[in-house]
Amino acid sequence: MSINCPSCNSARVTARNHARKIGGAAGAVGGAATGAASAAAGAQSGAALGAVAGPIGAALGGLAGAILGGLAGGAVGSLAGARMGEEIDAHVLDNFECHACGHIFSLDQ
Template identity: 50%
Template structure:
């Protein structure tokens, strides 16, 4: 979509996406922490699956289960945070910036 600068009418305009980046980071950290709270459940599941391979398999299974729980939580939180941040960019922040004059603006849909 072509969006000229409303100040100088130049065509060199970029999106800053500050809300999307910040939301993604906060969501990923929050999701990883939340997934980390589920470490016990993931560790128990991994240990149960690892029992087939004996005590070493149980230990490895519990660690792998805990790591996978944190990773899935981080990914899910990051996606949710980035989506929310994208809406903030579009509705609240001046997400567009002209590279010629430096003017920041938003586009009302």
């Protein structure tokens, strides 16, 4: 994708993607929190499965279930947050910066 600065017509333009980065981080935190809830469920089912192998199996199964639940939640949340941030970058914020003259602009102009 080639974008030229509307002010000086330079091609030295980069996307800032502030909202995308913030969205990804916020989404990861929110997702991990959601993941923590599903981690509890994962821990329960993991413990139930592990219980077949005795108390140690139940503990290990619970741990594995909790870790998987937390990781999955964080990954999904991060993805969703980044996508939401991309939308904000594209439509709300001035997302492009010219390195020749410092002009900041959005594509909608």
